[in-house]
Amino acid sequence: MESRRIETLADGIFAIAMTLLVLELHVPSLSPVTSPGELALALLHAWPKFVSYAGGFVILGILWIGHHNHFHYIRRADRAFLWINIGYLMCVGFLPFCTALLGSFIWNRTAVVVYGGALILTGAALYAEWIYAARHGLLADGVTPEIVRAAGNRILVGVGAYAFAVVVAFVSPPASLALYVLIPFMYFRPGGIDRHLTGAHKV
Amino acid sequence: MESRRIETLADGIFAIAMTLLVLELHVPSLSPVTSPGELALALLHAWPKFVSYAGGFVILGILWIGHHNHFHYIRRADRAFLWINIGYLMCVGFLPFCTALLGSFIWNRTAVVVYGGALILTGAALYAEWIYAARHGLLADGVTPEIVRAAGNRILVGVGAYAFAVVVAFVSPPASLALYVLIPFMYFRPGGIDRHLTGAHKV
């Protein structure tokens, strides 16, 4: 009951952040009587926008699934927890901007670093929320220290991977971009937390 | 309980995508002291925007009702299912852009093809989600193979119709547009899945 409203707010922010990404896809400003070929070309030239839309959606999907899994275990909330959660959602709401920046300046080191930095911050906030909940008795009774550690590590691995990608960006932004494309795939396979979840009640 | 949050996220994305359509309706940039006649004319000239708003809303409505009906039967979710669902929502979030593109270049083959292509992709994702759920035991117990097939076919017929309309677009974009207007009417009449639903519990 109590954590339900936090979930609703969070789901709202995720849904909106996911959909705001599409606002960065601008209809090409060409004459209304432009030829099909020219319009197709203009759309193809805008490929970084489409790639960053898809990428941003996948990242937000991963974060939402992670948040979703946490709330499976969270039973209570206190004021500090609410604030960490709002900090987390502030990071989530910031991601469409970083995605748009990358969509406009895809080869630019600054855009690449800002994007990775925002993801590191978001992951750190998710980690802080989880650890805070574990340390302050906000989790359900059956949650063992192993589950806490497994779920925490899953986040830290992602944060570490993005930190590495940000360092790489100072040498080569395209190599960093390649890492950004690869990192999400880590999260497609089930993790330790899933195995625990599978026992009693699926995701 | 578990599938509830997926529904909330999905409803949020549908609600936002439906409302984003209206952002494509721009107030005409005329002088504040323009005459009523000129303003009326400017609005009439923007008819493709209004038509594509209504069309986009209807399409999203059909997809939402379809998604709604599926979740009536879906009881569990696993990680792969969540990912297919996110892929589906990515397509849904992309539709306002395609609708806007069509609103700006209504007679342009490229815009017509992109619009149809996005709908085919969305339908394919909805079909994949349904079949995945059926094959991995995520459905409620009483769902017979006939219901699975009937609901699946209902999607495939739409995908096929849009694929046909896309092919027609290469011959005549206006003919393709006419098909886009007609196809949704197929979904106004109750389908096989409704008859099943009517038995025990209405939509």
Added chain:
Amino acid sequence: MESRRIETLADGIFAIAMTLLVLELHVPSLSPVTSPGELALALLHAWPKFVSYAGGFVILGILWIGHHNHFHYIRRADRAFLWINIGYLMCVGFLPFCTALLGSFIWNRTAVVVYGGALILTGAALYAEWIYAARHGLLADGVTPEIVRAAGNRILVGVGAYAFAVVVAFVSPPASLALYVLIPFMYFRPGGIDRHLTGAHKV
């Protein structure tokens, strides 16, 4: 349970439409070092935008409360009902555009007529939904024909008032605007449906 998701979608669309109104409030494009007096003047000049924001919010509030009251009685949904509901939400999603149009061309007859016309259409859709639900057995058992009629009439009175205001607009747009300001006040006092609601369970 079943009507819950329709409510969620509707609440999402209302929330978004209400908030989209604020997007029409543009920060004045003045130099960043403009004087406080000039900025204040620019904001004062934009008063029609602020008035139409408040007005649009109030209208959407009235419609949301009406929809809210209906769903208090609605127990079931069928496909036709879902479609009428989507038509209704399409009207709701269209209101921010009409509000923006009025905010930009407040003395212009065309804007005044479009605004009133959209409200008539929205009210008609809400009425259709209510009557359809009553005639097709979708309401809760205790709903008497008197409640159905009282709630229906409450909508029709508003539709009639807006229709009158639209006619007035052809004589004098400012007089029509004055009516638009006054009509919502009718809905502040409790209506027949409230008296019924008050008996057992408050709104």
Added chain:
Amino acid sequence: MESRRIETLADGIFAIAMTLLVLELHVPSLSPVTSPGELALALLHAWPKFVSYAGGFVILGILWIGHHNHFHYIRRADRAFLWINIGYLMCVGFLPFCTALLGSFIWNRTAVVVYGGALILTGAALYAEWIYAARHGLLADGVTPEIVRAAGNRILVGVGAYAFAVVVAFVSPPASLALYVLIPFMYFRPGGIDRHLTGAHKV
């Protein structure tokens, strides 16, 4: 049950208002081949936008937590309550505009005063809602006059602080901005209402 839909609408509006803030963060309009240094500089120059994004998010977070706490105690709603609530949400929906105004004209007294004024209005609406609920028997049974007073005072202190900051703005806008930064910190520590909540049911 009845207050659930009000919460959903409110959560939707909060989620959207929070996310709309990010729309004010514009990707710098530089050439796509601009240097990383120039892009970084352009982002740094836009610091007031980022600060006002974070500030707006924190303010909305405080208001959401306050609203959240109120609804913990509210059991019923009547038509007048719904209207006060819609007035409150109208203020909430208006905050992204005030935040954007401040982000564009951060040293301008008019922007500073408008921002503070909007927060005073929002706090006043929240206070009115709470007091109305208390006086009209809409609260849960166990709510003592002390809880009502403690929760009310917590709002009034904030309203008073913002009123003071607005007065200060007429002497020195930067001093007023400093107050705007400090005031939210008051709300990070648990208040009287939390102590009551902690007894039986957290948050």
